Amino acid sequence: MADLVSHPDEVKVVSRRFGQGAANLDRYLELDGYKAVQKALSIGPDAVINEMKASNLRGRGGAGFPTGMKWSFVPKQAPKPKYVLCNGDESEPGTCKDRLILEHDPHSVIEGVVVAGIAVGSHTGYIYIRGEYRYLSEIMQKALADAYARGFLGKNIFGSGYDFDVYWHGGAGAYEVGEESALMESLEGKRGVPRIRPPFPAVVGLWGGPTVINNVETLASVPHIMLGGGEWYASLGTPKNGGTRLFCLSGHVAKPGVYELPLGYNLKKMIFEVGGGIRDGNKLKAVTPGGSSTPVLKADECDVGMDFDQLMKAGSMLGSGGVVVLDDTTCMVKYLQRIMMFYQHESCGWCIPCREGTDWLKKTLNRFHAGGGVEKDIGNIQYLAENMLGRTFCPLGDAAAMPAISIVKKYRNEFEDHLNGRPCPLEAKALEAVPA
């Protein structure tokens, strides 16, 4: 399906088996498959969690929470069954990495789920895959059936006396379901409306039982950490930011694609060397470094190491690894308008600041970009967005607010240009494609 790319600076850990037919179980076994589960069974839960803590692996879904610590929050004794839930509802605009993992290396995800289960004393895992990824759901269903047929899943796995079941689950179109508590609601057969926290899923999750929820890429990293050791994995990245990650380069870059690079890799180098620079000889204008929800960086802010802490310091976030590159022909007002149209569409409507905020922002930006803006709109956009921040039950409100605040702050001049009637670089055709 999607083309694979490569670059000499890549450090292939999670993508090691891409393009090698590893969706086939025999091939996967030739490539060290299912050794990590056996190791986890032999060293036991505490040693697994220590190895994960040493690896400095942080959640690849976007929040960057330390995985080993997350697992350690699950109580050892619980009155209800514990669960592992793999989040494959990949839908943050700019992000297309989990798709490759699920296509090329589905067994590594299954293995990650089983290792997580062993670590927290769970006996059941679910792999949730978004509804649009039907072909990946089919690949996963086959991978699971193959693993069951060999006795790698089910009763007494690898003769250890430990039982572990893994099931697939499918969505039906909803960005919001990528949020962990909405994901659980969806898996329970309901609308994907977030839950109030605390209690956190590690204590009260699926059907009231303690639940570990991790992203596909996070879980696919786990078997490699089990085999290579936490220290080795940590050494690939920067302090407190262990390992590598799949960066999805898209937008106005000459060689878009999904590249696996060490955490801390310089963003400018990523764009100009790995990504081959800007298309059509244009100039770099801005970058969304970690999916549509992360604050934009201006061209002169791109000399930064791509890890959670350095990007936070630079006023943005590493997020989901979706690096969207914008050249100097891009209208930032239109870019924000398109982002806001998305968040308004995806807001579940439960919290008023998000439901009303995204709607007013979308309407204001639609009118503004179409030429009907007034000066106080600029301040209003900023004001609305700032008042959504931190005032919603789940991060969707923040996700909509952050790009808005950063774009108005950094590209105020472009908003003023629209008021002064200067033509927008993308003009005319821009708006006719927008449905009401």
Next chain:
Amino acid sequence: MRFSDSFESRFTSMLGHYPTKRSVLVPTLLYMQDELGYLTDEAIRDIAQRLELTELEVRNVISYYSMLTTRPRGKYNVQVCRNISCMLCGADDVIAHLKKRLGIAHKGTTADGMFSFEEVECIGACSWAPAMQVNYDFHEKLTPENAEKVLDEYRRKGSQ
């Protein structure tokens, strides 16, 4: 209602995967829709009965998920991504061209029932933008010209 054997065997096995029946609802609705084209009143009654839910509870879930529909659609549902990465790579041109060629607007269906058209949010093809899905199949690195050729292929296949 009668669904295919593969639907029924998947449904039965999925019921064993969860502590509550209702958990199978979302993926099952999508598989029902795949067989019927859309979620009919009869199908909604059927799944509600199977899972011991009210029809209202089922409809409440349907209205939340963007892929589920209670209205008939064309044989091929053309879903072009309009989100940022695709937009930056020319999705607007692809969208405008296909709408014109099909003669329908967002969420419209052609008179012969062959195509429906929808602008959708990110489908996870950002590095291969612009992209669309026709039913579940991905088509990437689109231009107005090659996108039209893709639809011609479907039209040929659909009229056989």
